[in-house]
Amino acid sequence: MKKVDVILTGGSVATMNGDFDLFTPGAVVVRDGLIEAVGPADEIAGAYGADEVVDCSGCAVIPGLVNAHTHAPMTLLRGLADDLRLDVWLVGYMMPVEREFVGSRFCWLGTQLACAEMIRSGTTCFADMYYYEEAVADATAQAGLRAVCAETVLRFPSPDALSHDESLGDNRDFIRRWQGHPLIMPAVGPHAPYTTTTDLLREAAQMAQEFDVPLHIHVAETRQEVEDHQAEHGTRVVPWLAEQGVLDAKVIAAHCVHIDEDEMQILLQHGVGVAHNPTSNLKLASGVAPVTRMLELGLNVGIGTDGPASNNDLDMWEEMRLAALLAKGVTFDPTALPARQALALATIGGARALHMGDLIGSLEPGKRADLAVVELGGVHNAPEFARDPEALYARLVYAAKGSDVRDVMCQGRWLMRERRLLTLDEQALIAEATQTARKIDAFLIQREESVLSKLLVIAQVAQQKVFEVQVKVLLSEPPPEDFLDKPEFVILKPSLRRQYDIYFLFDDPYRSRLRYREDEVLDEGGEVRDVFYRLTLTSEKKDEEYDKSVLLSRSRFDAPATRSLRFYREYFKPADEVMVHKERRRCHLRYGGTDFSINLDRLLQPDLEGVFLEIKSRTWSGQDAERKAELIGELLELFGVQEQELVKQEYLDLALEATRLEGD
Numbered sequence: 192m193k194k195v196d197v198i199l200t201g202g203s204v205a206t207m208n209g210d211f212d213l214f215t216p217g218a219v220v221v222r223d224g225l226i227e228a229v230g231p232a233d234e235i236a237g238a239y240g241a242d243e244v245v246d247c248s249g250c251a252v253i254p255g256l257v258n259a260h261t262h263a264p265m266t267l268l269r270g271l272a273d274d275l276r277l278d279v280w281l282v283g284y285m286m287p288v289e290r291e292f293v294g295s296r297f298c299w300l301g302t303q304l305a306c307a308e309m310i311r312s313g314t315t316c317f318a319d320m321y322y323y324e325e326a327v328a329d330a331t332a333q334a335g336l337r338a339v340c341a342e343t344v345l346r347f348p349s350p351d352a353l354s355h356d357e358s359l360g361d362n363r364d365f366i367r368r369w370q371g372h373p374l375i376m377p378a379v380g381p382h383a384p385y386t387t388t389t390d391l392l393r394e395a396a397q398m399a400q401e402f403d404v405p406l407h408i409h410v411a412e413t414r415q416e417v418e419d420h421q422a423e424h425g426t427r428v429v430p431w432l433a434e435q436g437v438l439d440a441k442v443i444a445a446h447c448v449h450i451d452e453d454e455m456q457i458l459l460q461h462g463v464g465v466a467h468n469p470t471s472n473l474k475l476a477s478g479v480a481p482v483t484r485m486l487e488l489g490l491n492v493g494i495g496t497d498g499p500a501s502n503n504d505l506d507m508w509e510e511m512r513l514a515a516l517l518a519k520g521v522t523f524d525p526t527a528l529p530a531r532q533a534l535a536l537a538t539i540g541g542a543r544a545l546h547m548g549d550l551i552g553s554l555e556p557g558k559r560a561d562l563a564v565v566e567l568g569g570v571h572n573a574p575e576f577a578r579d580p581e582a583l584y585a586r587l588v589y590a591a592k593g594s595d596v597r598d599v600m601c602q603g604r605w606l607m608r609e610r611r612l613l614t615l616d617e618q619a620l621i622a623e624a625t626q627t628a629r630k631i632d633a634f635l636i637q638r639e640e641s642v643l644s645k646l647l648v649i650a651q652v653a654q655q656k657v658f659e660v661q662v663k664v665l666l667s668e669p670p671p672e673d674f675l676d677k678p679e680f681v682i683l684k685p686s687l688r689r690q691y692d693i694y695f696l697f698d699d700p701y702r703s704r705l706r707y708r709e710d711e712v713l714d715e716g717g718e719v720r721d722v723f724y725r726l727t728l729t730s731e732k733k734d735e736e737y738d739k740s741v742l743l744s745r746s747r748f749d750a751p752a753t754r755s756l757r758f759y760r761e762y763f764k765p766a767d768e769v770m771v772h773k774e775r776r777r778c779h780l781r782y783g784g785t786d787f788s789i790n791l792d793r794l795l796q797p798d799l800e801g802v803f804l805e806i807k808s809r810t811w812s813g814q815d816a817e818r819k820a821e822l823i824g825e826l827l828e829l830f831g832v833q834e835q836e837l838v839k840q841e842y843l844d845l846a847l848e849a850t851r852l853e854g855d
């Protein structure tokens with residue numbers, strides 16, 4: 192009789208091998224971290240002896256689940272901001288918080304917390320992509336779990352690298368340090384085609400091939416991404432990745448929601464592993480990946496939870512059930528993605544998608560001893576029918592829960608026995624995570640206090656205040672064409688524009704107004720030559736007033752508007768909005784040694800009589816301002832403007848009044 196380390200016996204063993212062998216009652220033999228044998232319980236009892244024999248009766252013994260795509264440290268951001276559109280969620284919340292908080296300790300803590308959750312629900316291997324992957328790898332190895340750890344590479348600065356060169360260099364060192372580790376497989380993680388560059392992707396692919404490690408990347412997650420890619424590169428995402436040589440590496444492609452038949456064929460030809468993330472794709476309303484078709488073609492598909500900030504947990508049981516249900520729902524075919532196949536995706540399919548199919552994913556002699564023991568005796572899983580042994584898969588996929596997992600082993604080491612974690616102090620981890628959450632709370636609460644601080648977080652704002660000395664005049668009719676032809680003036684840069692302004696109005700103490708301006712510069716023929724988008728923050732308060740109602744106006748914060756109006760609307764949540772469209776004749780003029788801008792505006796919306804003359808000069812000191820106010824007075828006289836034509840209000844105020852009148 193051969194002496195081994197552990198024998199798990201008496202349960203239903205779902206091997207998930209090529210023949211889907213089931214043994215009831217069966218046994219699994221573990222020796223030196225590997226699976227020594229699997230078979231009927233009585234046969235095993237006759238051939239092997241061990242000091243530790245684990246009674247698994249009433250349970251299923253399955254391969255440890257493989258989470259094919261996640262961002263483990265994001266457990267610390269779980270529940271921070273939900274039910275938002277992807278860009279508002281990512282740019283408005285995740286990225287600012289990550290910039291402020293994500294460091295080595297954060298990633299270590301978040302990963303340990305993730306490992307505790309994964310062990311509890313029977314996951315023994317996960318494919319990660321995040322920052323400070325060194326800390327992720329370290330925390331995972333300490334927890335005793337297996338992981339493919341991909342260091343994120345972006346074209347812009349990330350929390351752990353100022354540039355992608357630095358990032359790629361760090362990645363190389365990271366791979367060298369961890370290659371050959373029994374639990375950790377280092378990998379390269381170019382985030383996605385749209386967040387990297389062609390060169391960066393090529394370099395990442397070369398590095399992955401040089402070290403023979405996986406390349407983990409998000410592919411075709413949203414329709415928008417695919418449309419933008421098509422517009423920029425003239426081709427779909429997958430063929431483009433193939434052209435860049437990215438698919439020559441051992442690729443783990445997360446999502447693949449919006450890919451067509453040809454793209455699936457390309458993925459198949461290149462042996463790409465696909466990570467299907469049903470919950471994340473539904474929660475972020477990205478769509479449903481064509482998994483049924485991928486499986487028909489023979490693609491290696493695994494299941495992932497994606498990060499806990501977009502799921503919001505790491506429970507692979509929910510994920511495989513959803514994968515099965517969703518496939519049926521979208522194909523109107525209840526036989527699509529049956530339970531056995533769903534469990535296969537979460538085990539051997541995931542292992543293959545991670546390019547580790549020869550090491551893990553099934554209970555077969557020679558493979559790593561990664562397994563989970565699942566209790567089937569819960570009230571939600573009773574009674575049991577004996578007629579069809581394959582019913583075990585349905586019990587596991589459609590009724591079992593993560594909390595039914597009783598014991599977990601990875602590489603022959605127990606990580607959980609009788610629901611007690613053996614490598615992690617769960618309470619201490621939750622306590623420290625709670626402290627981190629308090630700090631993030633404080634940061635976001637402070638940021639939400641003013642429109643300005645919210646603006647500063649997302650835009651490259653010129654943080655200094657800008658003061659303007661300005662006057663606005665209502666002219667009953669347009670001035671003559673030559674009204675600027677005066678010997679006293681030097682005219683610079685005349686232009687004709689159409690400006691579409693949306694004002695976001697806020698009920699805050701500053702009565703803040705955030706203007707989103709689409710500024711079209713027209714050529715001689717009236718065609719649009721250039722378009723600029725700007726965000727300008729102002730408040731109602733005027734700083735000072737001079738003779739003839741010349742104003743030293745309030746502070747302004749100016750930034751290019753790089754995102755959509757819809758994004759800003761959802762991010763800032765204004766109390767009210769006002770739309771002002773106008774045609775603006777604009778020129779810069781030098782008078783009295785000072786630069787002024789002169790704008791002649793005709794309001795297109797709301798429909799107000801007349802033309803507005805606006806004279807402005809930027810200034811930063813009190814005395815200077817007084818001098819400029821005098822000069823504006825002189826200019827008004829030169830233009831023959833009477834005092835009663837002065838208007839103190841902004842167009843906005845007029846517009847507001849006009850809107851109110853219309854409403855009456």
Ligand SMILES: [Zn+2]
Binds near residue numbers: 260261409445497498
């Ligand atoms: Zn992801």
